[in-house]
């Protein structure tokens with residue numbers, strides 16, 4: 133399988149009164165066509181910034197973004213419209229990302245009206261197909277977002293994202309604001325759509341059970357950097373970075389005997405403002421030593437399993 137998305141040394145910095153926020157700081161990432169990469173990490177680590185930068189909702193500070201083999205790091209207006217058709221984003225809270233004054237039908241048809249030369253009848257037909265595809269009842273087409281439940285609102289958001297037949301979708305916490313029973317329906321819908329349409333996903337979540345359900349590969353972020361990357365099975369069976377171990381130990385399991393000992397993280401979270409070189413997790417890491425103040429590259433520790441930790445071999449007895 134070929135890579136649909138390739139990101140090299142991507143950076144997104146924000147200037148603030150207190151200094152420069154290194155929200156995304158030298159991230160490398162590839163996503164194979166048709167696969168789902170799950171992106172996890174705690175609040176503020178840069179997940180949304182990475183997703184938004186990839187789909188060009190904001191300009192990158194540095195680095196390269198390649199999409200389907202083409203360099204798309206810098207785009208003029210025309211190229212941007214073309215790129216928009218291929219790369220879409222779905223947000224956590226469909227309520228705030230859907231225009232409250234538009235009907236379901238208007239919302240779904242808007243990208244077709246603005247970005248294609250389809251005629252009225254064709255747009256009608258396509259929007260009906262989209263509603264079918266995501267499971268929204270036709271009788272709801274004149275409803276407004278506030279008249280729908282959370283699950284249906286997210287279905288509308290998904291239909292709108294699919295309108296232009298994209299290849300790639302960033303899903304930014306698309307089920308986090310939904311009831312657990314509805315979460316499963318929406319996750320299953322996203323997986324069915326992937327199979328039917330050959331979609332490629334970057335799936336952002338802070339919920340380890342959600343990421344386990346949906347991902348092929350998983351990336352763990354910490355303060356703007358990737359600290360562990362591998363396939364789903366390796367990540368859950370054999371997490372190697374101390375931070376990933378702590379994240380996984382916090383998932384409750386039904387089987388009390390199988391519950392790993394919960395690792396409590398101590399120490400303050402470093403700030404993403406003007407970070408020092410060295411491992412950004414060191415202050416909270418139970419294994420930190422002097423060497424951890426040195427810069428730490430993401431390294432292939434086992435085949436296909438990348439970790440950024442100076443002490444990874446000792447800690448895991450590799």
Ligand SMILES: Nc1ncnc2c1ncn2[C@@H]1O[C@H](COP(=O)(O)OP(=O)(O)OP(=O)(O)O)[C@@H](O)[C@H]1O
Nearest residue numbers: 146153155174175176177178179180181182338404
């Ligand atoms: N437009 C902005 N201007 C300044 N700082 C920003 C901006 N957007 C994000 N940040 C900062 O960048 C860092 C990363 O934020 P981001 O929203 O990407 O995190 P996240 O991992 O998506 O968090 P969450 O899980 O809470 O959604 C944070 O420190 C945030 O305050």
Ligand SMILES: [Mg+2]
Nearest residue numbers: 179180181304
């Ligand atoms: Mg976010």
